[in-house]
Amino acid sequence: MLKITRKVEYALIALKHMQTKEDESLTTAKEIAYQYNVPQQLLAKSLQQMSKNHIIEATKGINGGYRIKANLNGISLKDFFEKLEGPLGVMDCYFDSECQISGCNVKAPIERINDNIRKMLSTMTLEEVTQ
Amino acid sequence: MLKITRKVEYALIALKHMQTKEDESLTTAKEIAYQYNVPQQLLAKSLQQMSKNHIIEATKGINGGYRIKANLNGISLKDFFEKLEGPLGVMDCYFDSECQISGCNVKAPIERINDNIRKMLSTMTLEEVTQ
């Protein structure tokens, strides 16, 4: 019921890999895909999304690749997850209230759970996770 | 990526409903299903599972039903989720190590995330959530 998706997993693999390299050097999707035996196209999508969100930066063209751009200490796990997966809620009713259940009695309970999960993920940084 | 399943949701609905009733009185699956417009057979399965785990107790036969048995303050949310859904890990590799990724570099990071989620859910009780 709690699950890290492949998208996030591949992103973590890539970040951790890039952390071991010199700051300047570029890493290609192909290199990571080969080394960790991960589908290159899916990995590429995680990389692209991190690039759009300024966590890493992309260089196009031959000899191109990716490198870490942001200070990973400044990014909470909550932000990281939301950049990749969108709003983080254990139940849809946390955001939009298209609740089908008439006279629902668990909205408050579920929000309590959600708030605590979000609070916890806000205290962890990407750096502390991948270092 | 973090999600409370219907099974858990229905269980919470039922618990919260039963909390409002006298200690002695029994509640049928039908009653809850009707009141919250929830599929009775699925709700019944959540109830049965809670019964097997001694959170509630079942009385069979005509005039039967369920009532809360355990002290909800003594059950952490982690235990509750695990009783209903099994081991709680954000990634399978937390428990069994059928990891396909050769030279995986994110096992430690993922375990760090997992440990913190489990720790957090251990501090919340069912009572505090449903009260």
Added chain:
DNA sequence: GATAAATACGATAAAATTTATCGTATTTAT
């Protein structure tokens, strides 16, 4: 300028998981 190697990304297919239903058995008060 052509080519090759890289990122970018929408569309769609395949696989896995979750959710729901069905059918039947069992229990027990009336």
Added chain:
DNA sequence: ATAAATACGATAAATTTTATCGTATTTATC
């Protein structure tokens, strides 16, 4: 005996996740 309730395995439907495909764009090198 009957009716109302729990119990539960098997299977179908729906949804979500994961993967692939195809094409476009960018840019260093020859």
